Amino acid sequence: xxxxxxxxxxxxxxxxxxxxxxxxxxxxxxxxxxxxxxxxxxxxxxxxxxxxxxxxxxxxxxxxxxxxxxxxxxxxxxxxxxxxxxxxxxxxxxxxxxxxxxxxxxxxxxxxxxxxxxxxxxxxxxxxxxxxxxxxxxxxxxxxxxxxxxxxxxxxxxxxxxxxxxxxxxxxxxxxxxxxxxxxxxxxxxxxxxxxxxxxxxxxxxxxxxxxxxxxxxxxxxxxxxxxxxxxxxxxxxxxxxxxxxxxxxxxxxxxx
Numbered sequence: 001x002x003x004x005x006x007x008x009x010x011x012x013x014x015x016x017x018x019x020x021x022x023x024x025x026x027x028x029x030x031x032x033x034x035x036x037x038x039x040x041x042x043x044x045x046x047x048x049x050x051x052x053x054x055x056x057x058x059x060x061x062x063x064x065x066x067x068x069x070x071x072x073x074x075x076x077x078x079x080x081x082x083x084x085x086x087x088x089x090x091x092x093x094x095x096x097x098x099x100x101x102x103x104x105x106x107x108x109x110x111x112x113x114x115x116x117x118x119x120x121x122x123x124x125x126x127x128x129x130x131x132x133x134x135x136x137x138x139x140x141x142x143x144x145x146x147x148x149x150x151x152x153x154x155x156x157x158x159x160x161x162x163x164x165x166x167x168x169x170x171x172x173x174x175x176x177x178x179x180x181x182x183x184x185x186x187x188x189x190x191x192x193x194x195x196x197x198x199x200x201x202x203x204x205x206x207x208x209x210x211x212x213x214x215x216x217x218x219x220x221x222x223x224x225x226x227x228x229x230x231x232x233x234x235x236x237x238x239x240x241x242x243x244x245x246x247x248x249x250x251x252x253x254x255x256x257x
Contacts, residue, residue, distance in 0.1 A: 010027075010032060010033060011033075013033065013062075014034070018215060019048050020032075021048075025211070028066075030063055033062065034059050038098075041128050044155070049064050049215050049218050051063055053118050063195075064211060067195055068195065069206050071194060071205055071206050071207075072184070075207070077204050078174060078178055079174070079185070082174050091143055093229040094140045094151070094232055095138065095140075095231035096131070096228070096232050098138060098140055098150075098233050103128070103231060104119075105150065105192050117162065117194070127152070132228045135155060141176045148167065148172035149167035151177070152167035155205065156226050157191065157225070158189045159190060159222065162192050183231070191217060193214075194206050208237075
């Protein structure tokens with residue numbers, strides 16, 4: 001990873017140091033460094049439009065890019081081949097059954113254009129604690145009773161912050177996005193934060209907002225209560241019918257043969 005820094009603009013975090021207000025700032029994407037990945041610190045960061053992203057040789061670096069990549073929930077574009085697989089119920093899904101494992105897969109499986117990962121043991125442990133607190137979630141995609149792909153992210157108010165995804169079978173990570181978006185639409189979320197722009201995300205419908213535009217939308221989304229807890233249990237408790245997720249997709253792997 002390469003980071004642009006200006007020492008005068010970057011906050012060194014300690015136990016009592018808060019993140020700065022980012023409205024109308026025009027500095028680089030790195031806002032602060034140091035601190036820890038506690039639940040309290042992570043929630044403060046996400047609520048201010050900041051996220052951790054760093055490599056094994058650097059301190060914790062906290063980012064807020066000048067341009068933010070987001071999806072509006074009706075903007076996801078899916079290919080014809082994926083539509084066919086969804087119609088054939090090739091994939092099924094679960095939420096929050098294997099959170100730590102989803103993070104570990106995201107760390108291990110290489111993606112085109114990425115030289116390394118920001119997901120280390122300390123990251124996995126920190127986000128697992130955030131998951132236990134009800135704010136971080138995983139989505140697992142299954143095919144023929146085998147894990148096919150998945151993703152994980154953070155939920156605050158009506159905003160979902162997508163962190164990473166992977167696939168073991170073709171189109172499984174895109175199916176994960178489809179299932180996630182359907183769930184978020186049902187629960188009236190405002191947007192999915194994809195953080196950093198890539199051509200791949202843009203091809204799937206992501207758009208770019210200025211930092212100030214993004215912060216305004218985030219502030220509005222945070223006025224609503226957070227849907228905390230295990231989302232798989234939430235689906236069962238609310239009695240959602242499978243066809244809500246699109247053409248009768250099953251929630252979860254089928255029973256073992």
